[in-house]
Amino acid sequence: MAGDDDVKMDPSMARPVIDRFTTMRQSLSNAQVSVSGAAGLVEMGCGEFGPVVSDGSDGFSIAWRESLHVTADSAGIIAGNTNVFEIEITRLDNELATVPDISGGGGRGPRAE
Numbered sequence: 146m147a148g149d150d151d152v153k154m155d156p157s158m159a160r161p162v163i164d165r166f167t168t169m170r171q172s173l174s175n176a177q178v179s180v181s182g183a184a185g186l187v188e189m190g191c192g193e194f195g196p197v198v199s200d201g202s203d204g205f206s207i208a209w210r211e212s213l214h215v216t217a218d219s220a221g222i223i224a225g226n227t228n229v230f231e232i233e234i235t236r237l238d239n240e241l242a243t244v245p246d247i248s249g250g251g252g253r254g255p256r257a258e
């Protein structure tokens with residue numbers, strides 16, 4: 146439990162850290178869409194060879210979307226927990242635990258217990 150003797154940042158010092166990670170989270174979330182669009186543009190740019198590169202661009206897109214999703218979540222967690230001394234780890238695990246969908250469908254499912 147947090148007590149009166151806990152060392153805490155001054156709120157004016159914590160605010161820029163929180164803002165930076167909140168902005169980072171949003172930027173990373175927005176980049177997920179950009180990656181999908183870029184993969185589509187690559188396929189279109191290949192013209193008649195588009196189907197040949199489709200499998201590779203799908204894998205590229207899926208890997209980057211998942212990576213950006215994980216880092217966006219991490220940035221949000223850092224922003225939400227900056228200057229906070231108590232974290233409900235069980236709740237956090239249950240809310241954020243997912244298994245990546247690598248089928249190409251873009252969905253996300255809950256982590257198998």
